[in-house]
Amino acid sequence: MAGSTYGTLFKVTTFGESHGPAIGAVVDGCPAGISLDEGFIQKYMDRRRPGTSRFTTARNEGDEVEILSGVFEGKTEGTPIALLIRNKDQHSRDYSELKDTYRPGHADFTFDEKYGFRDYRGGGRSSGRETAARVAAGAVALKLLSELGIEVHAYARKIGPFEVQGMITEYAEALNNPLGLPDRDTYEKVSEFLDSASGECDSFGGVIECMIKNLPAGLGEPVFDKYDAELSKAVMSIGAVKGFEIGDGFKAAELKGSENNDPFRAENGRIIKETNHSGGTLGGMSDGSDIIFRAAVKPTPSIARLQKTVNREKEEKELVIKGRHDPLIVPRAIVVVECMAGIVTADMILRNMSSRMSDVKRIYK
Amino acid sequence: MAGSTYGTLFKVTTFGESHGPAIGAVVDGCPAGISLDEGFIQKYMDRRRPGTSRFTTARNEGDEVEILSGVFEGKTEGTPIALLIRNKDQHSRDYSELKDTYRPGHADFTFDEKYGFRDYRGGGRSSGRETAARVAAGAVALKLLSELGIEVHAYARKIGPFEVQGMITEYAEALNNPLGLPDRDTYEKVSEFLDSASGECDSFGGVIECMIKNLPAGLGEPVFDKYDAELSKAVMSIGAVKGFEIGDGFKAAELKGSENNDPFRAENGRIIKETNHSGGTLGGMSDGSDIIFRAAVKPTPSIARLQKTVNREKEEKELVIKGRHDPLIVPRAIVVVECMAGIVTADMILRNMSSRMSDVKRIYK
Amino acid sequence: MAGSTYGTLFKVTTFGESHGPAIGAVVDGCPAGISLDEGFIQKYMDRRRPGTSRFTTARNEGDEVEILSGVFEGKTEGTPIALLIRNKDQHSRDYSELKDTYRPGHADFTFDEKYGFRDYRGGGRSSGRETAARVAAGAVALKLLSELGIEVHAYARKIGPFEVQGMITEYAEALNNPLGLPDRDTYEKVSEFLDSASGECDSFGGVIECMIKNLPAGLGEPVFDKYDAELSKAVMSIGAVKGFEIGDGFKAAELKGSENNDPFRAENGRIIKETNHSGGTLGGMSDGSDIIFRAAVKPTPSIARLQKTVNREKEEKELVIKGRHDPLIVPRAIVVVECMAGIVTADMILRNMSSRMSDVKRIYK
C-alpha cells in the first residue's frame, strides 16, 4: 500500500472517496513566495467539474476548493498546501444494489480482491472523482511553472472515430467548446455524432494530446526517472488511460533511423532540432523542443445498457447502470492530463536544480 | 538528480557508464531464502548480450556477472544483492571525434545541457549498455516471481513493417530465433527483409509485447502507483521506448463501452473475465487475467549514414557514425522489457502484502 | 523541501499552521479492516489538548478530529485516512509585534532565513500545535498495533530537577496526574515545585521515557533504517526534543563490554535476554525485549521574562512574551512521543512482512 503520493520534491498526496465527507490533496515541497489563491485553483476545478455540458454527467458537485494551509498573505509559505473539497452531492442515490455486484470495466472486483471489501458508493476511491484532487494540486504546479514562463496545454486529439489532423498551434478553441477539441469543425462533427448516438446508451473513448512549451533543456533524471517515464506513469495513473506515447510514439516503431532522428541545427545562437519526432526528450531529458505526448482514454465503463456480470457470491447477474454518468470522459479528463503533466514538470524543475555543482554554489554563495 | 533507483520495497539501483570500469546494480529488499546463483542471472545476461547474431552489434562484452553480496550458501540473505559487470571491451576505439559533436537521436546534447559536460565515450550513462544492469537485477526479480509460479514472457510483436498476428500463447520460438519473434514464419520474413536492407545503412524499430501470467488479483496500489502506471514508467525508462499501452491500449480509444468492457463470469468457483480488453488490470490493480502490454521501440539512432548536426560550439557538422551498432535494437531489448516487468511485479507483490490487516496478523501471530 | 511525510509503507503526511484554517494529517498505507472511529482518535487528542491543567497553556482548542476519508462502515478501507482538525481559537490575539522580531529559542529566524518570510502568527508551521496532527495519525498507528497486542507507553521520567527512580512497570498513574508522571510521590513533589516557581515566569524541561511491549523480534531494517535509528529520527523531529537514547544510552558509554552485554537464556522454549541494557534492539532490530528509550525535552522557549533579541532589520529589541504558554511542555509532549513511537513501529511491522520468502508464499499461496 501507500500509493497516494506522487513526486520527489514537489510531492502531491491525495485522499478521499467519491461519497465520503471530502476529497483533497496535500502539496508538500512547493517553493515559498508564489502568489496563490483559491480563485486561481478554482478555474482549473471548473474545467473538470461535471454538469457543465450535455456531454458530461449531470452530477453537480460545485467542487469548491478551500486552502487549509501553506498560503499566508497570498503567497505560498514553503509549507504543505492542503486543499479540501467537500463532497456535497454524495447522498443523492442508493448504491446498495452495487454493494455486491461487480461492474464490468470498473475496479469493484479488484478492490474487493485487494482489501477484502470496498466502499461501494460511486466507486469509492477508484471513482473518477478522485481526479478532482489531482486538479487542485496540479493547479499549484501550473502556477509555479507559469512563473518560469512554462505553459502546459492539453486538448482532445481524437474522440470516438474523429481525429483532429495536423500540428496544433492554437489552444484557445479547446477551452471554448465543451469537448476540448482544438478545432471548431471537428467539434461540430463530434458533437453531432454524439447527439445522434445518444440513444444507444453507450460510451466513447478518445485520445488526449498535451504540449509543454518553453522548457529549459536538461529536465529529467537518468536512468529510471526519465522525464518521459515519469510523464507516462503520471498519465497512466489516471483511471481511464490505457496508453501513452511521446513524439511519434507507436508510429516511430515503423520509421527508419534516418527518418526518425531529428537533426540538430544552430539558430540565433541556440541549438535547436529541425524536427521533433522525439516529442521533446532525448535520453529521458527535455531537449529544448516542445514536449508532446498523447494518452489513450478508454470509453467510460458505466453504460446504461444491459451487461452480464457476477456478484461477490459468484452468482450471475444482469446489470444496467443507472444514474448520472459521462458518455464520454475525454472532455473532463483533459484538465486532469494537463495537471498531471504540470505536477511532473514542477517536480522535474526542482529536482534538476542540483544537477551541477556550479548551480549549488550560485545558491549558497 | 538521483534517478537511478526504482522501487519501494524491491528496490533496484543501477550504476555505470558504457566505457567506465564497470556497470552494475544493487537490489535491496529482496526477501531472504530464495535460491540464487550467478548461473541463473547469466542466462538472462546472455539473452541481452551483443554479438550473438548478425542482427546485433559485433561488440563482444561477455557480460559476466559477479554477485558481490547478499547471497550466502546459495540463498538470498535479505541483504542488498550487489551485481557487478566489468566493462571488458571499453578501450577498443577512439571516441574523440564525438567529444563535441551531438549525435541526432542520442542524449549527447541533453547530457551536456543538464550537467555541463558528459562522458562522451559510447554514450556514457545513456548508452544501451546501462540496460545490462537492469537485466542482472531483473533476473533476481524473475527468480522471486518464479517461486510464486508467476511467469513473464516478452517477445517481438512487430519489427519494421512486419507484425505477428493473433494472440500469442507459445513463447518458446521467441527464445529460439535471434529476433525474438514468437512465430517462425514472421521470423523468416523479417530476417530476409533485414538482410536485403542491410546495404541501406539504416535502422529499424518495432513493438515488444509482454505477458505476465498466473498473477494473484489485487496487485498495484491506488492511486498514483497503479500496477499499469508503474509498468509504464519502468518500460518507458528504457532508452529507446517511445510508447506504452496495456490491453487494447490506443485501440480502446476507438471502441464503445459495450465493446471494451470485459464481462465477469464465474468458472470453477473463480471469478474470471470473459474477454481481456483491459489487459489484466482494473483500476490499476491486477484483475486475475494475464497482464498484456506493448512497448514501441524507436529505430536505433546510430546509423552509418551521413547526418547533419552541430557541435558544442554551434558549428554545423556532418556525421557518419562508425563502429559496431545494432541496426535493430528490438531483439536485445526484449529481455530488458521482461526484466523491468519482473522488477515492477516483484515490488508490487511485496507492497501488496500489507493491504489487509488479516494478512498482517497471519504473519505476526 | 518536502519534509512533511514520514514512513515507507505506513506513511504519514501532516499539514497546517498554528493560526491558519486547519491542521491535519493523511495516513496512507494503513491496512484495510481495522476498526476505527473518531472517538478512538479523540482520546489521544484529548491527552495532548491544552487547557486541561494549571501546568499547561490556557488556550482551549477543543481539537476535534474529523475523519474525511479512508474509513467505511467503521473499518479502515486501505485507502488514505485524512484527519482534519479545525483551528477554532486562532483569532484571539494580535501577533503583529512578533512579525519582525525573532523570539529566542524559536524557529522565527530560521524560517525567515529559509523561506524569505514566515507566518508569524503563533509560530506558524513550527508551532507545537503541529504535533496535534501527529497525534491524530499516531492514534491510527496505535490502533493497528493494539490488534497485534503491541503496547506503547510513554510517561515523564524527569521534570526539572526531579527524576522518577527505578524501572517503570505500571503506567496507569501517568494517565491519572496532569504531569504524566508514573509515580504519585514524584508527582506531588514536582507539582509543589512548579507552583512555588510560578512567580519566576520561567520554564522547565524534562525527560520522557517510552516503552514498547510485546513486539516480535526482527523488526527494523539494516542498515540505515534500523528500528532505533527511525525511532530517534521520529522523536528528534518533535520540536522541543534535544536528545534521544535507547536502553542504557549515554550511560552505556561508561560501561565495559562485560557489563553492557545482555546474556541470552532459554526460558519456556523461548530465547530471552537476562538483562536489557540494549533497550530492546540488537543490530537495529527488535530483540524480543521491551523497547525502552528516552527523549530530552528542552524548557519551553516562550517565557514571560524580558529577553534580548533582534528584529528582521537587525535592530536590538527587548522582548517579553505574553499570552498563554506552557511553563512545561513535557506533559503534553508525552502523548506525542507515544504516537511517534507508534507510527515508527507500525511502519516497521509492515516493512518487515516481506523479509522472508516463506512469508511471501504464505500470503500468496
Next chain:
Amino acid sequence: MAGSTYGTLFKVTTFGESHGPAIGAVVDGCPAGISLDEGFIQKYMDRRRPGTSRFTTARNEGDEVEILSGVFEGKTEGTPIALLIRNKDQHSRDYSELKDTYRPGHADFTFDEKYGFRDYRGGGRSSGRETAARVAAGAVALKLLSELGIEVHAYARKIGPFEVQGMITEYAEALNNPLGLPDRDTYEKVSEFLDSASGECDSFGGVIECMIKNLPAGLGEPVFDKYDAELSKAVMSIGAVKGFEIGDGFKAAELKGSENNDPFRAENGRIIKETNHSGGTLGGMSDGSDIIFRAAVKPTPSIARLQKTVNREKEEKELVIKGRHDPLIVPRAIVVVECMAGIVTADMILRNMSSRMSDVKRIYK
C-alpha cells in the same frame, strides 16, 4: 525490508557482508563538476582502517577503494558514483563455531529471527565492516561540502571514564593520536588506562562529538526531516551508537528557559546567537551557529572473556570470543560519524535549494 539507502537527493546505498567478496556504496544524486579521485576517498578510508594502532583490531584490510563509475576525467559526472572495496582478508579464520551460537550484544539472534538464517562469518551485514562503505560515500559528501567551505570535524569527547573538558576549537590533535582525542593530555591518560586494562580482556565505550562549521542558515526541512532529526537517524544507524544529543542535549532538560534560550544579537551586519545551547538548530533548521552533536558509543560487544549464551537450538553455551577485535570502537567510529554527518548535510544542502521561488528563478532564468 530495503533499508540500505539513505537520502532524498544525495542518496547513498551500501552493500556487502563482512566476509563476502566485497562491500561498497553507490552515491546517486551528487552534482556534476566536483573534482574527485580515489586518493581523496582513500584518506578517509585510512582513518577507519583497522590495524593502525595497538588499540584497534589487528585485522588488516587495506580497504582500497575503487571508483567504478560516475567520475570522468577527474570530475563527478552527475551519474551514480559506485565505490568498491574488495574484502581481502576474509578467509583467515573459521567461524563455524559461531554458526549457531548467539553472541551477546551482537545482531546474530535478531538476524536469525528476521530472516530465518544469517551469514555468520564475522557478523555478515551487521559487522562494523559495513561502515567502510559509509566512509567511502561520506568522503564524496565531504568533498561536496568542502567546495562550499563547510567543514565537519568529529573527535572523541569521552573514552571510558575520561572526558575532554571545555569547548573544542582545534581539531588537529584528534587526527594525530590514534584515539582521536582532541587533547594530548587526555590522550596520554586514556592511553595509559587502556594499556593497564588490557589484561582484563574487556572493552570500553565513549562519546564522539562532531561539529559542522560555516553552514548557511535554513538547512533542514520541517516537519519530519528536520536537520537534527536526520543527523540523529544517520548517527544512530551506526551499529554501536546508543544515544544522540544536539547542543546541550540531555543537560538542556535540566535548564530553565531563561538559561537555555540563546539571545540573538546583530554583529557586523549579521544576526548571530550570543550562546549556542541549541547546538546550531532552531525548529530543525540550521541557525548559522556551529552544529554540535554527540553520539554515545557502547563498549565493543566482542570480548575475550567467558560469556553465557544460548545457541539456535536453545541450548545453553559458554562463549569466549577469539580473534581480532577492537577493545574500543570509538577511535575508528569517529570518521564514520564525520561521514554520516557529511552525507546528511550534503542532502540538506541539495534539498534546501528549492525552498524559495526566487532561487528557482535564479537557476532557470
